[in-house]
Amino acid sequence: MIIAILSGKGGTGKTTVSTNLAYVLDKKGHSVKLIDLDAEEPNAHLFFDIDYSEHIDVDVKIPKVDNAKCTHCGDCAKACQFSAIVVSSKSVLVFAHLCHACGACLLACKYNALEEIPKNIGKISLGSANGIDFVKSQMNIGEPSAVRIIRQAKKYTNKDKINILDCPPGVSCPTVESIQMADFCVLVTEPTPFGLHDLKLAVDLTRQFGLKIGIVINRYDNKFIELESYLEENNIPMLLKIPYDIKIAQSYSKGKLFSKEIPQYENMFVELYNKILEIVQ
Amino acid sequence: MKILLATKGQTLDSAIDERFARASYFLIYDDKTGQLDVINNNQELSHGAGPQAVQIAIDNGASAIISAMPGQNALQAIRAANIKIYEAVGLSAKQAIEKLKSNELKEL
Amino acid sequence: MIVKQLAIVSGKGGTGKTTLSASFAHLAKNALMVDCDVDAPNLHIILKPEVNKTFEYFGSKKAFIDFDKCINCGICASVCRFEAIDFEQNQYRVKEYACEGCNACVIACPVNAISLKKTLNGKYFESTCETGYMAHALLNPGEETSGGLISEVRKLSLEIAYSKKIELIIIDGAPGIGCPATSSIVGAKSVIVVSEPTKSGLHDLVRIVETIKHFKIPHGIVINKFDINDEQTKEIEKYAQEENLEIIGKIPFDKTIVEATRKAKPIIEYDCKSAFAVKDIFEKTIQKLNLSPQS
Structure with a gap:
């Protein structure tokens, strides 16, 4: 099973839910795999002692000009949709950080004057998080898109395990890539007008792809009823309310798992999983 | 010599734009013939506006650019194409051309 | 006239960027506000703008x-x-x-x-709110080119600023370190990085600072909820010292912020310790930008 954990924006507790759910399910004897797909800002590893076994470079291919063959005709620059090539009578300049590594310039070149060289855009790290199978994706700073790294990292899902995907925040391309193939999406939100606004965007996105969803409210304090009425009106299942508790914030700030630090909170993640199972089946 | 001026308006009286790559207009001025071509620079590109603007200069045969300080990408492309670049924010296109002729503009 | 652009960013969402921006909007009087978080814009929830013009974005x-x-x-x-x-x-x-x-x-x-x-990837808006003009946008769900949409919003904001003679633009930046974050800070005169004293907070801070340094824009740090973890706050201060970065101010953990957020109001409308800290950060920032006091 693949469970994607996402939220309309960052900072709502996506990683808190992912890491605690992974920890509790593992402790209860399930076979768990935690995959951090937030390649721009991976954070899940901070909550475990990770024993890395392998780092895999994610490379793309970018063009390189063979000056002997190039006629400076400019067809490559015209073909490029990302302005990553500038051709003058004196030079051909490739801007590696603008290049999407699509290969259009090679297809456009009539003189076979372009070859491709690898360029590293990030890496995927495999390891064990206190016994839990762990995958981390990380993009290099300044790269145009994390989508390819996410696509690679997703290939490490294991169908015999419970795969928990800590997805990128927001509702743009990297998130879309992350939630493809998910059996279930957990949307994490907080009980504020901001949280509700962003939640609606995330709900729209998941519905666009016909995915099964449920909500976790983080920092729940029983004071913002608009959120619950929205869920009721739209028939969206509420899975879990994590209370507003300074002890949870403190344990997060120390890089600790609150379900481990505060044992009374352990069981809520078992219940979360059971509710997900119920809906999926 | 053809000069590309990155301006706010469509005439030689318009001011040099504070942005190079995302300037409102590019004026291509030929100082031999006095001919003026106006390019409406309505770029919607998400990235790569700088290199794109330099490609426009190259494709129009400009050997000098008068504009605001270009970004790193644009500057790199300008150097590679061997185009001269002058900063002239605060002047009109006409004033900038005159100052260029009298060697009063600072080459970047 | 020179328009000065101030960007408020953070390595990830949820650190209090918008809380700070919304208060700055009220303190600055007549600043033009820009929401660059086009994926999940939030500033409009507090500033409640009325849309005057809508533009479609085909990026x-x-x-x-x-x-x-x-x-x-x-x-x-x-x-x-x-x-x-x-x-x-x-x-x-x-x-x-x-x-x-x-x-x-x-x-x-x-x-x-x-x-x-x-x-069609999204829409962007020219609006008015009680603090003045505002430029903001909304990307369609699942779209990618938010960097381009941000450029459009910022272009629109410059047009408004020049035509209405507004000296200061305050940008509520996109979170993260990718293209949207970059598009939010390019061309800014100064950047404020909002950070939190959590283990991941420092990690995120370092990454966004690397990005800003690349563009050679002066920047300083604001630590939000600095008193929830003294140890991590010290770590951030140590990092700032090593990097020669100014800590512009520290905002305490304050339940009033939770209350203000729920009511969608700027924190400076409340008489509380965090509002005091925000006002101080604003004063220091304005001084550094060399703006005339009423602008």
Whole structure:
């Protein structure tokens, strides 16, 4: 099973839910795999002692000009949709950080004057998080898109395990890539007008792809009823309310798992999983 | 010599734009013939506006650019194409051309 | 007239960027506010703008296959590096969400059956709110080119600033360190980085500072909820010292912020310790930007 954990924006507790759910399910004897797909800002590893076994470079291919063959005709620059090539009578300049590594310039070149060289855009790290199978994706700073790294990292899902995907925040391309193939999406939100606004965007996105969803409210304090009425009106299942508790914030700030630090909170993640199972089946 | 001026308006009286790559207009001025071509620079590109603007200069045969300080990408492309670049924010296109002729503009 | 742009950013969302921006809007009087978080804009929830003009944003192109011309040879799918073309229901089809509009399939198609078409990715707005003008946007869910939409919003904000003679633009930046974050800070005169004293907070802070340094823009740090973890706050201060970065101010953990957020009000409307800290940060920032006091 693949469970994607996402939220309309960052900072709502996506990683808190992912890491605690992974920890509790593992402790209860399930076979768990935690995959951090937030390649721009991976954070899940901070909550475990990770024993890395392998780092895999994610490379793309970018063009390189063979000056002997190039006629400076400019067809490559015209073909490029990302302005990553500038051709003058004196030079051909490739801007590696603008290049999407699509290969259009090679297809456009009539003189076979372009070859491709690898360029590293990030890496995927495999390891064990206190016994839990762990995958981390990380993009290099300044790269145009994390989508390819996410696509690679997703290939490490294991169908015999419970795969928990800590997805990128927001509702743009990297998130879309992350939630493809998910059996279930957990949307994490907080009980504020901001949280509700962003939640609606995330709900729209998941519905666009016909995915099964449920909500976790983080920092729940029983004071913002608009959120619950929205869920009721739209028939969206509420899975879990994590209370507003300074002890949870403190344990997060120390890089600790609150379900481990505060044992009374352990069981809520078992219940979360059971509710997900119920809906999926 | 053809000069590309990155301006706010469509005439030689318009001011040099504070942005190079995302300037409102590019004026291509030929100082031999006095001919003026106006390019409406309505770029919607998400990235790569700088290199794109330099490609426009190259494709129009400009050997000098008068504009605001270009970004790193644009500057790199300008150097590679061997185009001269002058900063002239605060002047009109006409004033900038005159100052260029009298060697009063600072080459970047 | 010179327009000065101040960007407020953070390595990730949820650190209090918008809380700070909204208060700055009220303190600055007549500053033009720009929300660059086009994926999940929030500033409008507090500033409650009235939209005057709406613009459509067609930033990206996507490939379209003309099924009448297509001979189903599959070359397009083989050249596509984004796994965006699949054979489904007897026909090669483009998966729109995966297509980056790169043009490779258009060039490769032997029967010219594919073309790039501009697609509507989102909308952006020129608005007025109680603090003055505002420029903001909303990307359609699942779209990618938010960097481009941000450029459009910022272009619009400059147009408004010049035509209405507004000296200061305050940008509520996009979170993260990617293209949207970069598009939020390019051209800014000064950047404020909002950070939190959590283990991940320092990690995120370091990454966004690296990005800002690349653009050589002066920047300083604000630590939000600094008193929830003294140890991590000290770590951030140590990092700032090593990097020679100013800590512009520290905002205490304050339940009033929770209350203000729930009511969608700027924190400075409350008489509390965090409001005091925010006002102090504002004063220091304005001094550094060398603005006339009433602007």
